Amino acid sequence: MEPPPAPPLVSFDRVSYAYPQSAAPVLRDLSFSINRGEIVGLLGPSGAGKTTLCLALAGIVPQFYRGRFFGQLQVAGQDTLDEPIHRLARSVGLVLQDPEVQLVTTRVEHEVAFALENAGLPVAEIHQRVASALAAVHLDHLKDKHPHELSGGQQQRLVLAAALAQQPPLVVLDEPTSQLDPASTTEVFGLLREINATHGTTFVVASHASEELAATVSRAIVLDAGRIVADAPAATVFRDVDLFQHLNLRPPEVTRTFALLRSAGLWPEASPLPCTLAAGLAALPRLPPAQAFHPGSPPEENRGSPILEVRKLTHTYPDGTTALRDISLQIPRCEYCLIIGRNGAGKSTLLQHLLNLLPPTSGEVLIDGVPLRDFKVSELAQRIGYVPQNPDRQLFNTTVEAEVGFSLESTSLSAQQRQDRVERALRDMRLAHLREAHPFSLSKGDRARVVVAAVLTMEPEILVFDEPTTGQDAAGASAILDLTRELHAQGHTIVIVTHHLYLMPDYARRVLVMGDGRLLLDAPLREAFHATEILATTSVEPTQAVVLAQAAHPDNRALTPAELAASFSPAPTPP
Amino acid sequence: MSTPDLVSVNRQTAFSRLDFRAKLAVFLTATLAAILWNDPWLNLLLAAAVAVGCAGVGIPPAYLRLIAKVMMPFFLILLLTHGFFNVQHVQRLVGGRELTTLFNLPDGWWGVGGSRFSREGGLFGLNAIAKSLTFMLMVPLCVFTTDPNHLVVSLVRLRVPYKLAFVVTSTLRFFPLLFDEIQAVIRAQRLRGFAVEELSVIRRVRVYAKVAVPVILGALHKAQETEVVLQTRGFSGQADRTYLHAHNLTGADWSVIILSLTALTGAVAVTMVGWADFQG
Numbered sequence: 048m049e050p051p052p053a054p055p056l057v058s059f060d061r062v063s064y065a066y067p068q069s070a071a072p073v074l075r076d077l078s079f080s081i082n083r084g085e086i087v088g089l090l091g092p093s094g095a096g097k098t099t100l101c102l103a104l105a106g107i108v109p110q111f112y113r114g115r116f117f118g119q120l121q122v123a124g125q126d127t128l129d130e131p132i133h134r135l136a137r138s139v140g141l142v143l144q145d146p147e148v149q150l151v152t153t154r155v156e157h158e159v160a161f162a163l164e165n166a167g168l169p170v171a172e173i174h175q176r177v178a179s180a181l182a183a184v185h186l187d188h189l190k191d192k193h194p195h196e197l198s199g200g201q202q203q204r205l206v207l208a209a210a211l212a213q214q215p216p217l218v219v220l221d222e223p224t225s226q227l228d229p230a231s232t233t234e235v236f237g238l239l240r241e242i243n244a245t246h247g248t249t250f251v252v253a254s255h256a257s258e259e260l261a262a263t264v265s266r267a268i269v270l271d272a273g274r275i276v277a278d279a280p281a282a283t284v285f286r287d288v289d290l291f292q293h294l295n296l297r298p299p300e301v302t303r304t305f306a307l308l309r310s311a312g313l314w315p316e317a318s319p320l321p322c323t324l325a326a327g328l329a330a331l332p333r334l335p336p337a338q339a340f341h342p343g344s345p346p347e348e349n350r351g352s353p354i355l356e357v358r359k360l361t362h363t364y365p366d367g368t369t370a371l372r373d374i375s376l377q378i379p380r381c382e383y384c385l386i387i388g389r390n391g392a393g394k395s396t397l398l399q400h401l402l403n404l405l406p407p408t409s410g411e412v413l414i415d416g417v418p419l420r421d422f423k424v425s426e427l428a429q430r431i432g433y434v435p436q437n438p439d440r441q442l443f444n445t446t447v448e449a450e451v452g453f454s455l456e457s458t459s460l461s462a463q464q465r466q467d468r469v470e471r472a473l474r475d476m477r478l479a480h481l482r483e484a485h486p487f488s489l490s491k492g493d494r495a496r497v498v499v500a501a502v503l504t505m506e507p508e509i510l511v512f513d514e515p516t517t518g519q520d521a522a523g524a525s526a527i528l529d530l531t532r533e534l535h536a537q538g539h540t541i542v543i544v545t546h547h548l549y550l551m552p553d554y555a556r557r558v559l560v561m562g563d564g565r566l567l568l569d570a571p572l573r574e575a576f577h578a579t580e581i582l583a584t585t586s587v588e589p590t591q592a593v594v595l596a597q598a599a600h601p602d603n604r605a606l607t608p609a610e611l612a613a614s615f616s617p618a619p620t621p622p
Numbered sequence: 623m624s625t626p627d628l629v630s631v632n633r634q635t636a637f638s639r640l641d642f643r644a645k646l647a648v649f650l651t652a653t654l655a656a657i658l659w660n661d662p663w664l665n666l667l668l669a670a671a672v673a674v675g676c677a678g679v680g681i682p683p684a685y686l687r688l689i690a691k692v693m694m695p696f697f698l699i700l701l702l703t704h705g706f707f708n709v710q711h712v713q714r715l716v717g718g719r720e721l722t723t724l725f726n727l728p729d730g731w732w733g734v735g736g737s738r739f740s741r742e743g744g745l746f747g748l749n750a751i752a753k754s755l756t757f758m759l760m761v762p763l764c765v766f767t768t769d770p771n772h773l774v775v776s777l778v779r780l781r782v783p784y785k786l787a788f789v790v791t792s793t794l795r796f797f798p799l800l801f802d803e804i805q806a807v808i809r810a811q812r813l814r815g816f817a818v819e820e821l822s823v824i825r826r827v828r829v830y831a832k833v834a835v836p837v838i839l840g841a842l843h844k845a846q847e848t849e850v851v852l853q854t855r856g857f858s859g860q861a862d863r864t865y866l867h868a869h870n871l872t873g874a875d876w877s878v879i880i881l882s883l884t885a886l887t888g889a890v891a892v893t894m895v896g897w898a899d900f901q902g
Contacts, residue, residue, distance in 0.1 A: 105854055132853040141854040148847045151792075151855070157771045160866040165856035167863050174866070209855065402813060428815030440840070441810045443832040454815040456825075505815040 054124070055080035056216055056249055057104065062118035063273075064099060064108055073099045075273040077118075081251065083216060086243050088264035088281060089253035092295050093520045095270040097253035101221040103127065104251060106135040123216055137166060140210025140218040144225055144518065146202035147195070149209075155181070155197070156190040158205055159212045166213070180212035183242060199390045200231025204238065211242065220252045224259070225518050228389040228546045230586035232256055236263045255520055258299045258591055261285040261322040269294070285322035295522035300549060300591035300608050301327035307612035308334065324591050328598055337599035340614040342573070352416065353377035354508060354540055355401065355431075360410035362396055370396035372564040373410070380508070383531070383541045385551055385572065388561035389586040394544050397561065398513060401542070403427050414509075428454070432502035436514040438495045439487070447489070448473065448482040451500045465504075472500040475537075476530075492519070492526045499530065510534055512543040516550060528554050548576065549590045552606040560585060577604050633680030636874070638767035642776035644875040645764040647882035655889035656756040659898035660715070662745045665752035672759040679767050689758060697751045704747030705739040712742045716902035742902035749900065770795060775869045778861070785859030796845070803840050807833050 058080045065072040073096045081087055089097045102108040106127040109116040120127045123138040143149055152158045159180050163173045181187040184204040189197065194205060203223055210218050220239075224232035236259040242248050254260050260267070260281070267284035269277035271294055277284050284290070288306040291298040298306070302322045308314040313334060321327040331337075355378040362371040370393050378384055386394050399405040400412050403419045412419045414430050422430075435441065444450040452469040460468070473479045476496045481489065486497050495515065502510065512531060516524035524547065532554055535541045543555065551572065558575035560568040562585030568578055576582075577597065579589045596605040596614070605611035637645070652672060659665050676686060704712070706727075713721060721740035729735045765773070770791040777787035811818065811833070818826055871879075892898045 107850055111850060111853065133856045133858040136854050136856040148844060149851045151848065151851060153770050157866060162855040164863050164865055165858065170864055170866065173864065423817070424812040425815050425817035428813055433813045435810065440806060440836060441814060443836055457817040457820050501814055
């Protein structure tokens with residue numbers, strides 16, 4: 048007689064939930080279960096309910112946030128409504144988006160031990176579990192460090208170790224890699240696969256990182272407006288390109304490429320679309336031979352003397368860390384320039400010099416030939432506008448109009464001149480109809496527009512965007528990048544820092560690749576994205592389209608799935 | 623100054639290696655001596671010794687400068703108040719003798735014209751300043767040199783409830799975060815072109831009031847996130863927990879505790895025989 052099947056680890060039974068202040072439910076009538084050992088990916092556009100679902104698994108919703116909860120949710124046989132959060136923590140480990148806010152102690156070792164101490168485990172067992180959790184995330188050599196001294200990727204691995212040390216059967220991760228560079232993202236997802244294989248831990252991962260999810264999860268659940276719209280093995284879900292398009296999500300580039308090839312009649316209907324890079328590379332021989340594709344870079348226009356110039360810039364922090372080493376570059380007027388490199392490559396330090404927030408140790412930065420050190424930070428804002436990663440930190444006022452006009456209050460402009468500038472900025476950013484709205488009542492994309500409008504009132508020629516697409520879904524990221532394109536078309540010089548290389552081919556023209564404080568490459572975007580050896584030295588992973596293009600033909604320099612698909616001969620080979 | 627720098631001093635010294643209970647003994651001895659003594663020169667000597675100690679253990683000079691900057695107006699008020707107006711009390715302390723005038727305010731000054739600044743009053747003001755300084759410098763000397771985790775364990779060993787000990791250390795960590803948040807918001811304003819330095823004092827105050835909105839929102843958000851994180855790590859404030867490191871008192875700790883108690887006895891004796899009285 049066969050043993051009865053093991054009960055599911057997680058069981059949702061008609062679960063609906065609404066936050067205290069929201070009229071509409073965020074989760075609607077969810078019924079599904081998760082078995083031990085699964086890795087489940089949660090996908091969906093912003094506002095679909097992914098984070099709320101993650102919080103519900105840990106009991107935080109509704110125990111901490113209150114609100115209206117219907118149905119029953121059980122994790123490891125415990126009802127998440129009845130079991131206190133601190134006791135549920137022994138069954139559910141939770142890893143949130145921002146690693147910094149999850150660090151509660153002052154030593155790596157203590158961070159991992161904290162939950163175990165709270166559980167009252169014997170000291171010998173705590174030592175053993177701490178050692179094994181740190182070894183699992185490859186941080187054992189850093190156990191005496193202060194957590195704030197670690198890189199973003201290391202911090203996220205530390206938070207994961209803290210969750211793993213409790214040896215919960217389930218670990219829930221909400222956007223665990225949104226602030227990490229591509230190499231660290233790959234590292235974290237690789238770790239999940241490794242721990243799942245060795246310890247059998249069940250993972251639920253909410254993420255916009257389609258490529259990594261497709262390569263990691265065994266099952267994918269797609270949420271939209273709080274409801275499940277797909278729940279199937281990962282390969283089935285990621286191949287559903289129409290569903291991704293319908294929900295404004297971004298399928299893996301490899302899947303998108305093969306979907307386009309299928310539309311062109313080059314990939315058989317009967318053959319499934321590859322959804323991992325490995326599967327895509329393996330499928331290349333089944334395609335007709337790819338052609339060389341090297342459209343070259345647009346001819347350089349003569350744009351006169353550079354608007355921004357960095358001369359032999361070096362910066363060493365007081366602790367002795369040299370973050371920039373002898374950087375020299377020129378940015379002409381109306382350039383759209385992308386800065387890339389792994390976390391700690393020197394991008395932020397360079398930006399701070401461009402904004403005159405840090406004095407160079409040696410060398411200088413000039414704007415139209417004038418050293419930046421001659422400007423106050425607030426004066427420089429009239430030449431260089433800065434849009435930070437988190438626009439919420441720049442919102443101080445109670446209406447959009449007041450926010451946009453805020454900086455002008457300290458200028459000598461007349462009331463009429465100020466009002467004219469505010470009106471122009473509101474009009475340019477299409478915010479005029481929202482002028483009376485409270486900035487925090489707007490969507491994240493609109494809040495970013497408010498900050499850009501406020502920056503534009505100072506009429507800067509250069510706009511610097513720091514990681515503007517972090518935490519955005521595909522639609523949100525496109526909206527912000529479309530805005531940068533509009534501004535570029537209006538004649539602004541754009542400098543943008545991002546880890547999301549796959550978003551940039553349609554926008555940036557030139558790329559600065561940074562690594563270990565040096566400028567490794569300064570080239571047109573196509574050339575830079577295909578300089579895979581140089582990218583590897585700063586742990587920047589090329590996009591899937593680039594890898595596939597190079598594998599398809601040694602002289603194929605396609606950047607996007609559309610370019611890549613178009614570069615194959617229209618003669619399908621039989622499958 | 624980054625957050626971790628302020629929360630805990632990284633320099634390893636014999637003092638920083640002491641258990642917090644031994645540091646607490648030093649703290650109590652110094653502050654009780656400062657309270658008991660009324661001789662300005664003794665108290666200034668004590669404050670100077672504590673300041674040298676702070677520098678020796680690696681308290682960032684920027685932090686010491688910040689204390690000096692923030693407290694300067696209060697110290698000035700103390701000095702002027704005692705120097706000009708604390709006449710009867712100081713006269714009683716010096717046995718009723720006439721106070722020595724160092725200078726007078728011009729007669730024409732409204733309300734305070736003709737007031738005399740006495741040497742004895744000024745010294746009494748200096749005495750009050752030195753007492754405050756000793757206390758203010760002992761806090762970073764003992765707290766910033768202690769790892770917050772050790773601090774929790776030491777407080778629990780002193781029978782402070784675990785939840786309270788954790789709240790104390792979390793608060794210590796929270797202040798630098800708040801400080802960072804304020805700096806970030808002010809910097810964000812400047813980056814948007816807002817020239818605070820161009821404004822009148824009243825408008826500056828209005829602007830800083832506006833800064834309070836995102837700072838408080840950010841701080842509340844962080845506090846809420848921290849609470850969620852703590853609960854997901856099984857934190858309930860219960861005392862029945864274990865500790866990775868037990869932190870038992872060492873020979874050095876006991877030596878410092880005994881020395882502190884001896885010094886405290888000495889300080890009391892000095893007070894009782896009148897050597898620490900205010901002489902003017």
